Amino acid sequence: MTEKPLTVKIPIVMTIAGSDSGGGAGIAADLKTFAALGVHGTCAITSITAQNTTGVLEAFDLTPAAVASQIEAVCADMDVKWAKTGMLASSEIVREVAKDVRKHGLSLVIDPVMAAEAGGDLLRKEAISVLIEELLPFCKVITPNASEAGVLAGIEVKTPKDAKIAARKIAGLGVETVIVTGGHLDATDLLYEAVSDTFTRIPGTFVKGGTHGSGCTYSAAMTAFLACGKSMEVAARESKKFVVEAILKSLPAGRGVNPVNPLGATLEKKERYLVLRNLKDAVLLIEESPDFSKLIPEVGCNIGMAIPGAKSYEEVAAVEGRIVKYRIRAVPVGCVEFGASKHVSSIILSALRQNPEIRAAINVKYSEKVLAACREMKLGISSFDRAEEPENASTMDWGTAEAIKKYGSVPKVIYDRGGTGKEPMIRLLGTNAIEVAKLAVELAEKLQ
Numbered sequence: 001m002t003e004k005p006l007t008v009k010i011p012i013v014m015t016i017a018g019s020d021s022g023g024g025a026g027i028a029a030d031l032k033t034f035a036a037l038g039v040h041g042t043c044a045i046t047s048i049t050a051q052n053t054t055g056v057l058e059a060f061d062l063t064p065a066a067v068a069s070q071i072e073a074v075c076a077d078m079d080v081k082w083a084k085t086g087m088l089a090s091s092e093i094v095r096e097v098a099k100d101v102r103k104h105g106l107s108l109v110i111d112p113v114m115a116a117e118a119g120g121d122l123l124r125k126e127a128i129s130v131l132i133e134e135l136l137p138f139c140k141v142i143t144p145n146a147s148e149a150g151v152l153a154g155i156e157v158k159t160p161k162d163a164k165i166a167a168r169k170i171a172g173l174g175v176e177t178v179i180v181t182g183g184h185l186d187a188t189d190l191l192y193e194a195v196s197d198t199f200t201r202i203p204g205t206f207v208k209g210g211t212h213g214s215g216c217t218y219s220a221a222m223t224a225f226l227a228c229g230k231s232m233e234v235a236a237r238e239s240k241k242f243v244v245e246a247i248l249k250s251l252p253a254g255r256g257v258n259p260v261n262p263l264g265a266t267l268e269k270k271e272r273y274l275v276l277r278n279l280k281d282a283v284l285l286i287e288e289s290p291d292f293s294k295l296i297p298e299v300g301c302n303i304g305m306a307i308p309g310a311k312s313y314e315e316v317a318a319v320e321g322r323i324v325k326y327r328i329r330a331v332p333v334g335c336v337e338f339g340a341s342k343h344v345s346s347i348i349l350s351a352l353r354q355n356p357e358i359r360a361a362i363n364v365k366y367s368e369k370v371l372a373a374c375r376e377m378k379l380g381i382s383s384f385d386r387a388e389e390p391e392n393a394s395t396m397d398w399g400t401a402e403a404i405k406k407y408g409s410v411p412k413v414i415y416d417r418g419g420t421g422k423e424p425m426i427r428l429l430g431t432n433a434i435e436v437a438k439l440a441v442e443l444a445e446k447l448q
């Protein structure tokens with residue numbers, strides 16, 4: 001019997017939503033979320049908005065035929081099971097989408113988008129009843145925020161108790177699962193499953209960051225997780241976690257509400273991986289050098305590297321337990337890990353505040369001979385004096401900043417001659433760990 005080749009199928013999902021020219025909400029947020037969660041995202045655009053972080057300036061709705069044609073093109077070719085809707089703009093588009101969803105048997109998540117966070121209507125008032133009567137009965141999940149839930153349920157939603165009443169009322173319109181999102185309440189989402197008449201709180205606390213596109217990102221994440229076969233409750237918990245990270249990773253973009261950054265956490269993971277790989281190779285260079293052990297100070301040595309834009313020591317990787325001298329070799333005590341050295345990370349964080357390109361450092365033994373070799377290699381050198389250190393300052397943070405200030409930019413070498421009970425030290429700085437390791441190995445060879 002010939003075996004069929006194993007093919008891994010990626011879930012294909014669709015967003016039926018508007019375009020935000022500012023790149024924060026609508027299909028931009030949806031497609032970024034799909035990409036981050038490893039599903040293949042397709043789209044049918046309903047309306048093109050001229051929008052930025054301060055609001056919606058204009059909207060150009062597509063014809064229902066144009067929306068239908070996009071859905072048809074995708075569904076005729078690809079196996080789409082789950083889809084979401086966002087901005088639907090008009091009664092005509094809502095009606096068309098209801099028809100297409102039934103035709104293609106799509107399991108639907110509805111984000112009943114009515115207005116942009118920064119202002120601007122995204123669904124005409126007269127389309128609300130069409131949404132309720134013609135689309136809601138064909139959807140599996142709906143994710144209204146407090147004010148959308150209020151409009152759909154015909155009550156005011158100001159408290160978590162109101163959200164419960166509204167969720168039951170919306171389910172009564174023919175929806176299996178209602179999630180009232182808490183971005184405008186207490187940051188806790190309320191999941192209501194009609195079949196079992198159960199409420200599940202998906203708790204959260206308010207985090208600081210841009211929230212333009214948070215509802216789109218949340219409902220797109222729900223669609224992706226459900227397409228991957230997660231249960232409703234797991235999908236809701238994971239989507240909440242995902243949107244919180246996207247808010248935390250938001251970046252300044254315009255003068256208004258900053259857009260969420262659904263790919264921020266994925267990109268950070270990539271950077272962390274690249275840093276660990278670079279650092280591992282750097283440590284290998286040090287281990288293999290027959291000369292490096294001469295540069296190891298009494299307190300041991302460490303080498304570190306930060307991810308771009310690092311702000312805390314947990315974002316700087318170094319060798320756990322330092323690199324020590326064993327017989328004539330340099331030996332790393334542990335593995336390379338983030339948060340492994342407060343000492344080296346203080347040097348790096350202080351340097352990258354002055355120059356974001358400088359992300360790596362190593363500390364080596366101080367001697368006049370080593371310093372002379374640095375001079376011979378024509379490396380830029382600066383220093384600080386521990387005796388001048390202000391009270392309550394972090395030595396590495398202050399000393400590095402002081403040496404940089406004296407030099408006018410970040411030098412390759414920063415040294416200090418020590419103090420009472422403090423070993424003198426030389427630090428080599430550079431853009432990455434391999435670069436500083438090579439510099440250190442070259443320096444060690446010069447000492448021969």
Ligand SMILES: Nc1ncnc2c1ncn2[C@@H]1O[C@H](COP(=O)(O)OP(=O)(O)OP(=O)(O)O)[C@@H](O)[C@H]1O
Pocket residue numbers: 025115116117144145146181182183184187188189204205206207208209211212213214215216217218239240243244247
């Ligand atoms: N500041 C915040 N801190 C933590 N979670 C938040 C915050 N803002 C929104 N969320 C979460 O984001 C998700 C989307 O909810 P939200 O109520 O903001 O939707 P929305 O109002 O439709 O969004 P949009 O801004 O796109 O219109 C929910 O899971 C909600 O709990």
Ligand SMILES: Cc1ncc(CO)c(N)n1
Pocket residue numbers: 017018019020025026027049051086087113115116117122212213214215216
């Ligand atoms: C196109 C579009 N869809 C949804 C929203 C809601 O955030 C928005 N601001 N713009």
